[in-house]
Amino acid sequence: MAQPGLDKRTQTKVEDQSSLKGTLASVFLLGFFLIITWVGVFLLFVNRF
Amino acid sequence: MSSFTEKIKKVDPRDAKLGMAHFYVAFIGLFIGGMAGLLQTLVRSGQYTLPAGIGYYQLLTLHGVVLALVMTTYFIMGFQLVAVSRTAGTLSNKQRTTAWIGFWLMTIGTVMAAVMILLNEASVLYTFYAPLQAHALFYVGLTLVIAGSWLGSAAIIMAYVAWRKQNPGQPSPLLTFMALVNTLMWVVATIGVASTVLFQLLPWSLGIVERVDVAVSRTLFWYFGHPLVYFWLLPAYMAWYVVVPKIIGGKIFSDSLARLSFILFLLFSIPVGFHHQLMEPGIDAAWKFLQVVLTFLVIIPSLMTAFSLFATFETFGRSKGATGLFGWLKELPWGDARFLIPFIGMLSFIPGGAGGIINASNQMNQVVHNTIWVTGHFHLTVATAVILTFFGISYWLIPHLTGRTLTKAMNKLAILQGVLWAIGMTFMSGAMHAAGLLGAPRRSAFSEYGGAAQAAEWIPYQIAQAVGGSILFIAIILVLYIFINLAFFAPKGEEEFPVGEAANLAEKAPMVLENWKLWLGIVVLLIAFAYTIPFIDLIENAPIGSKGYKLW
Numbered sequence: 137m138a139q140p141g142l143d144k145r146t147q148t149k150v151e152d153q154s155s156l157k158g159t160l161a162s163v164f165l166l167g168f169f170l171i172i173t174w175v176g177v178f179l180l181f182v183n184r185f
Numbered sequence: 186m187s188s189f190t191e192k193i194k195k196v197d198p199r200d201a202k203l204g205m206a207h208f209y210v211a212f213i214g215l216f217i218g219g220m221a222g223l224l225q226t227l228v229r230s231g232q233y234t235l236p237a238g239i240g241y242y243q244l245l246t247l248h249g250v251v252l253a254l255v256m257t258t259y260f261i262m263g264f265q266l267v268a269v270s271r272t273a274g275t276l277s278n279k280q281r282t283t284a285w286i287g288f289w290l291m292t293i294g295t296v297m298a299a300v301m302i303l304l305n306e307a308s309v310l311y312t313f314y315a316p317l318q319a320h321a322l323f324y325v326g327l328t329l330v331i332a333g334s335w336l337g338s339a340a341i342i343m344a345y346v347a348w349r350k351q352n353p354g355q356p357s358p359l360l361t362f363m364a365l366v367n368t369l370m371w372v373v374a375t376i377g378v379a380s381t382v383l384f385q386l387l388p389w390s391l392g393i394v395e396r397v398d399v400a401v402s403r404t405l406f407w408y409f410g411h412p413l414v415y416f417w418l419l420p421a422y423m424a425w426y427v428v429v430p431k432i433i434g435g436k437i438f439s440d441s442l443a444r445l446s447f448i449l450f451l452l453f454s455i456p457v458g459f460h461h462q463l464m465e466p467g468i469d470a471a472w473k474f475l476q477v478v479l480t481f482l483v484i485i486p487s488l489m490t491a492f493s494l495f496a497t498f499e500t501f502g503r504s505k506g507a508t509g510l511f512g513w514l515k516e517l518p519w520g521d522a523r524f525l526i527p528f529i530g531m532l533s534f535i536p537g538g539a540g541g542i543i544n545a546s547n548q549m550n551q552v553v554h555n556t557i558w559v560t561g562h563f564h565l566t567v568a569t570a571v572i573l574t575f576f577g578i579s580y581w582l583i584p585h586l587t588g589r590t591l592t593k594a595m596n597k598l599a600i601l602q603g604v605l606w607a608i609g610m611t612f613m614s615g616a617m618h619a620a621g622l623l624g625a626p627r628r629s630a631f632s633e634y635g636g637a638a639q640a641a642e643w644i645p646y647q648i649a650q651a652v653g654g655s656i657l658f659i660a661i662i663l664v665l666y667i668f669i670n671l672a673f674f675a676p677k678g679e680e681e682f683p684v685g686e687a688a689n690l691a692e693k694a695p696m697v698l699e700n701w702k703l704w705l706g707i708v709v710l711l712i713a714f715a716y717t718i719p720f721i722d723l724i725e726n727a728p729i730g731s732k733g734y735k736l737w
Contacts, residue, residue: 153503153504154500154503155499155503156496156499156500157510158495158499158502158510158511158512158513158514159492159495159496159499161510161511162491162495162499163488163491163492163495166488166491166535169535169536169539170538170539170542173536173539173540173542173543174539174542174543174546177543177546177549177552177553177622178546178549180552180622181548181549181551181552184551184552185548185551185552
């Protein structure tokens with residue numbers, strides 16, 4: 137049975153203080169940087185040797 | 186900037202004096218070595234000629250020996266001794282005396298080596314590769330530096346053993362544990378360089394033997410040379426893991442993770458020297474490949490460290506109400522030199538580490554080997570990540586030891602110093618990386634190589650290096666000004682020695698991490714596995730050896 141009042145919950149989004157999603161994003165960025173630089177020099181190697 | 190709630194735990198004045206003795210030598214070394222570095226970049230720009238018959242390679246040797254071998258070793262010994270004193274308790278008289286004897290032995294050795302370089306009797310660069318042959322007193326001096334560092338190491342080991350005896354079943358304080366790991370790595374690694382100096386180079390330079398086996402001496406050098414770079418790095422990691430969390434007001438992400446990463450560094454830092462010798466004959470490719478694999482294992486504790494530091498920063502930022510993916514970055518104390526300067530160091534370790542992976546990648550080493558890319562690489566790692574962290578440490582440690590405080594004005598100057606360093610190094614190291622990829626050699630004075638077109642391409646980068654070198658030298662002057670202020674003139678007061686606490690204090694570090702029979706056993710096994718057969722090969726197939734050369 138529909139209870140109209142229940143649909144109107146206020147959407148206060150509480151972020152979990154223990155969230156480490158920024159850390160996850162940071163280590164991924166770090167990983168991509170390592171891969172990009174490595175591949176860059178690898179291509180130089182392939183072209184030269 | 187000290188915490189007002191807890192009583193400041195001070196390093197005992199007698200230990201503080203011991204630490205300061207090391208720091209005086211380190212900072213004098215910084216000035217001499219930095220000056221040499223500036224002159225080198227000026228010479229390489231092609232716009233400047235050295236006066237008074239000073240040789241480029243003489244300067245280069247001075248720069249490398251004084252900064253890479255002397256300044257770092259003194260700073261690290263001093264820092265580790267006071268860190269152990271702060272966290273495991275004041276050194277006993279016996280421990281302190283041992284460390285003092287070590288200090289004086291190192292200092293006598295340093296003076297001997299420096300005098301020989303200044304007399305132009307030892308322009309053999311900091312790696313002192315045979316068959317370049319220095320005066321015997323240069324090798325004696327280096328031997329004394331190593332022997333002295335062993336006594337400083339003995340003091341740290343004795344302090345650790347005493348603490349464990351008084352606290353059975355307890356994991357040692359984190360900073361003491363880390364100082365011990367670095368000390369053990371140093372002792373195991375220096376056996377290699379001590380062997381080549383004592384049994385090969387010294388008798389050869391004295392004329393007792395005529396010839397030297399070059400490949401064996403280089404292999405023994407790099408058995409030491411790679412762990413040397415981790416000996417520089419781990420004290421910076423001590424500050425990143427333990428000190429920086431306290432400075433920002435946060436917690437250490439995990440005490441056990443920090444310990445495990447140090448143990449992994451102990452295991453994987455030593456049996457990897459061949460990645461410096463990838464282009465050398467006489468070592469089978471299979472053994473080089475094995476050591477490349479072991480080298481890549483060092484990436485694991487490095488990435489554990491990166492994760493742990495990001496997590497410390499994010500957890501702290503979120504506890505202050507930060508939201509969003511990167512909102513926590515805003516909460517960090519950017520105006521505090523004690524945080525900002527090591528943080529710049531951490532950032533610079535990202536391209537530094539990336540370059541290291543490229544260097545060690547077996548065949549790819551051909552692209553960069555003996556180019557100035559390599560020089561650019563270690564100026565990001567040791568000369569930015571490590572040294573900026575050491576400066577950041579000095580800005581609270583020197584006043585802590587001298588009973589003074591870091592004033593707001595000095596804090597501002599310190600921030601300027603860190604920013605100037607970052608700018609100068611971006612120019613210098615960036616230009617070195619770029620020129621290296623274009624084939625510019627390292628370890629060479631200015632030359633147009635007979636008007637070769639390729640060499641002409643390098644010159645703009647060499648000018649950029651001189652610009653960077655000049656900015657870096659201004660930063661060095663600032664460091665020395667701040668050091669002298671903090672040592673002698675800053676207002677009297679109490680500056681905190683920040684030691685962080687783990688986020689989860691209930692989590693006791695596993696005692697297996699303090700089982701040195703186990704870890705040193707694995708270290709010995711790994712070294713034996715990685716080096717025994719290659720050494721047998723080198724010795725069995727040895728050529729007659731080389732006479733000494735003095736090419737300067």
